[in-house]
Amino acid sequence: MTTIHWFRRDLRLADNPALNNAWDQAQADGSQVVGLFVLDDRLWGPSGSPRRDYLLASLRALDESMGGRLVVRRGDPTEVLPAVAREVGASTVHVAESFEPFGRARDEEVEAALAEDEVELRRTGSAYAVSPGRVLTRTGTPYRVFTPFRTAWLDHGWRGPAQDPGEVDWAGLTSEDLPEADGEPLRPAGEEAALERWHEFLEDVAGYDDDRDRPDLDLTSRLSVPLKWGEIHPRTLLADLKDLRSEGAASFRSELAWREFHADVLFHSPEAATLSIREVMPDDAWTPRSQADRWFEAWTAGRTGYPMVDAGMRQLLAEGWMHGRVRMLVGSFLVKDLHIPWQRGARHFMQHLLDADRSQNQLNWQWVAGTGLDASPYFRIFNPVTQGLKFDPDGDYVRRWVPELRGIPGKAVHEPWKLPTPPEDYPDQLVDHGRERKESLDAYARFKDG
DNA sequence: TTTTGAGTTGTTCGA
DNA sequence: GTCGAACAACTCAAA
Numbered sequence: 001m002t003t004i005h006w007f008r009r010d011l012r013l014a015d016n017p018a019l020n021n022a023w024d025q026a027q028a029d030g031s032q033v034v035g036l037f038v039l040d041d042r043l044w045g046p047s048g049s050p051r052r053d054y055l056l057a058s059l060r061a062l063d064e065s066m067g068g069r070l071v072v073r074r075g076d077p078t079e080v081l082p083a084v085a086r087e088v089g090a091s092t093v094h095v096a097e098s099f100e101p102f103g104r105a106r107d108e109e110v111e112a113a114l115a116e117d118e119v120e121l122r123r124t125g126s127a128y129a130v131s132p133g134r135v136l137t138r139t140g141t142p143y144r145v146f147t148p149f150r151t152a153w154l155d156h157g158w159r160g161p162a163q164d165p166g167e168v169d170w171a172g173l174t175s176e177d178l179p180e181a182d183g184e185p186l187r188p189a190g191e192e193a194a195l196e197r198w199h200e201f202l203e204d205v206a207g208y209d210d211d212r213d214r215p216d217l218d219l220t221s222r223l224s225v226p227l228k229w230g231e232i233h234p235r236t237l238l239a240d241l242k243d244l245r246s247e248g249a250a251s252f253r254s255e256l257a258w259r260e261f262h263a264d265v266l267f268h269s270p271e272a273a274t275l276s277i278r279e280v281m282p283d284d285a286w287t288p289r290s291q292a293d294r295w296f297e298a299w300t301a302g303r304t305g306y307p308m309v310d311a312g313m314r315q316l317l318a319e320g321w322m323h324g325r326v327r328m329l330v331g332s333f334l335v336k337d338l339h340i341p342w343q344r345g346a347r348h349f350m351q352h353l354l355d356a357d358r359s360q361n362q363l364n365w366q367w368v369a370g371t372g373l374d375a376s377p378y379f380r381i382f383n384p385v386t387q388g389l390k391f392d393p394d395g396d397y398v399r400r401w402v403p404e405l406r407g408i409p410g411k412a413v414h415e416p417w418k419l420p421t422p423p424e425d426y427p428d429q430l431v432d433h434g435r436e437r438k439e440s441l442d443a444y445a446r447f448k449d450g
Numbered sequence: 451t452t453t454t455g456a457g458t459t460g461t462t463c464g465a
Numbered sequence: 466g467t468c469g470a471a472c473a474a475c476t477c478a479a480a
Contacts, residue, residue: 137478145457145477213459258458328459367458379472380460387460437461441472448473 002026002088002171004034006081008103009127010096010230011058012191013065013168015161017125022094023168032171034088035066038081039074039179040106048351050320053181054189058229060178061190069170072178077106078113085119088171096230097123099132099263100358101270127227128260129158129234132267135260142268144373149264150257161236186320187225187354194226202240208248215312215323216397221252224355225321227259234259259360265373266359273362274343276371280378285443287339295338298430299330300348302402305429307414308388309333311401318401320354325391331368332382337436339443342369378444381437388414402426 005022013019019033026033037059044052063070073080081093093114098107111121126132135152136142143149188197201221211219226232234256241249266272287295298304302313312326322330327349334345346365350356366372370380388411392398395413399406404426405413416422417429 139478141478143478147457148478254458325459332460374457374477376459377457377473382459383461 001029002031002034002090003029004036004081004084004088004090004093006077006093006095007035007037007062007070008095008098008230009228010233011062012194012231012233013062013165014191014195015233015236016096016165017162018094018096018123019168020162020165021122021124022092023165025092025094026169032169034071034084034090034171034173035062035069035168036071036073036081036084037062038077039072039176040077041074042076046351047356049182050186050352051354051356052179053183054185054187054225054320054354055229056178056181057185057189058231061192065191066168066170069172071171071173071175074176078109081110081121082113082117082119084173085114085117088173090119092120092122094122094124097126097131099126099128099267101266101273102358125162127230127233128263129238129256130156130260132260132264135264142264143261144265146258146261146374149261150254153257153260158235158238161233161239187222189229189231191231194223194232197222197226198232198237198240204248205241205244205252206246206248209246209251210248212251213325213391215326216392216394216400218323220324221255222321224357224360228355228357262363263359265363272366272372273358276342276369277366277373278371278375280370280447281440281443282447285339285440285447286341292338292340295430296334296340296344298427299334299338299340299345303427303430304333305417305427306333306384306433307395307398307402307405307416308384308392311392311398314401316349316352320352322353323397325387326397327364328368329382329384329387331365332380333384335369336381336440337384337431337433339436339439342366342371379441381440383437384433385414 003022003025005019010016022033059070073084085093098104107121114121130153135149135156143152204219207219211217223232227234237256238253241253269277299313302310304310309330312322312330316322331345334340335342342365346362349361363372367375370376370378388398393411395411398413404423405416408416412419416426
């Protein structure tokens with residue numbers, strides 16, 4: 001009997017246990033696999049054009065690796081899945097399990113809809129080396145602190161990569177054309193590109209520990225986007241890292257552990273997607289709406305007058321990506337200098353990041369805002385100038401993204417207001433960092449005492 | 451049950 | 466210029 005593999009955020013053929021199960025089942029029945037992707041308008045609309053373009057490119061790459069047999073349907077998965085199952089007489093739909101609030105709710109609805117036709121939704125694997133919910137303390141509670149989580153996560157371990165599925169016999173089925181992209185994807189998309197990038201990065205991983213914090217050098221893995229879409233699985237990465245002993249390899253493994261920790265926290269506390277886990281500021285600490293609107297607009301446009309902040313915000317708009325170090329800085333600036341709640345920044349990031357992932361995005365924002373369980377302490381407020389001098393020592397990153405400042409050589413670019421004649425087309429500082437820092441510290445103290 | 455050690459990523463101030 | 470302390474207790478996780 002024909003089986004269905006429903007692709008979601010696992011846009012790859014290698015190391016895909018759910019797909020292997022679908023193919024095994026089909027082979028046992030002497031049948032074929034339908035490889036299905038559902039364009040769900042609930043996700044399609046809000047995802048923003050750069051991410052849509054990337055997804056389309058990734059789907060084209062997937063389709064190509066399937067010999068043009070990817071089946072695309074547009075609509076509500078609770079209707080599309082039962083319809084396709086009826087069309088081919090399938091008894092099972094295979095998926096990788098979703099763990100985020102939206103995905104879990106959707107899958108439960110699809111499962112119920114399929115059950116009416118006695119079709120099973122079978123979940124195998126997930127986007128993580130260790131699925132959320134699996135790593136628990138000795139008393140059976142979820143971890144709330146990263147370091148012990150990582151220790152337990154490493155102890156828990158994971159399977160090796162799934163075996164190569166070989167030549168899957170894909171069922172040819174009527175498929176809708178993919179919508180036209182608005183433009184070229186901002187990154188090379190697809191499984192092959194992801195593997196290529198990974199192998200390239202592996203050559204340099206030993207230096208990752210020292211250099212990852214330098215946005216001017218940009219020696220990060222750039223794998224956040226493929227990981228978000230499942231074009232590559234962390235298990236594949238961890239298997240290749242297994243025998244490496246460098247500090248860099250350990251750091252990168254740790255970053256993967258953070259990814260799994262955040263997914264685990266959101267799994268146990270779905271409300272953390274919208275609510276602060278711990279409130280740390282009094283209600284009156286936030287900038288009033290009309291001024292906040294103007295400040296927020298300047299922040300999104302990269303016109304705060306702080307070069308390092310502006311460079312990051314402009315990189316986000318131009319590339320659909322921002323260096324991690326700079327994400328922390330612009331986040332700190334929004335919450336602690338502009339006194340705008342983290343949720344608003346998180347929404348902006350979700351709209352523009354190619355790697356936008358609910359658990360990673362929201363939990364990292366909570367970390368910066370100091371509202372997370374294991375968050376940055378309230379007094380840790382990034383200084384936009386110091387961060388620039390430290391991590392972009394020659395000013396190359398700023399000049400790359402802020403053309404108005406290109407005439408300023410060296411590190412002076414981080415403090416254009418100190419020049420005898422500051423560039424006229426670059427904005428003045430929106431706020432005084434020293435003052436706003438004190439404002440935040442005072443507000444925190446008020447909250448704590450009150 | 452109680453105790454103990456530890457906790458991603460920073461900045462400022464004063465000696 | 467460099468360096469350590471202060472920032473603030475609190476909660477977590479394991480022994």
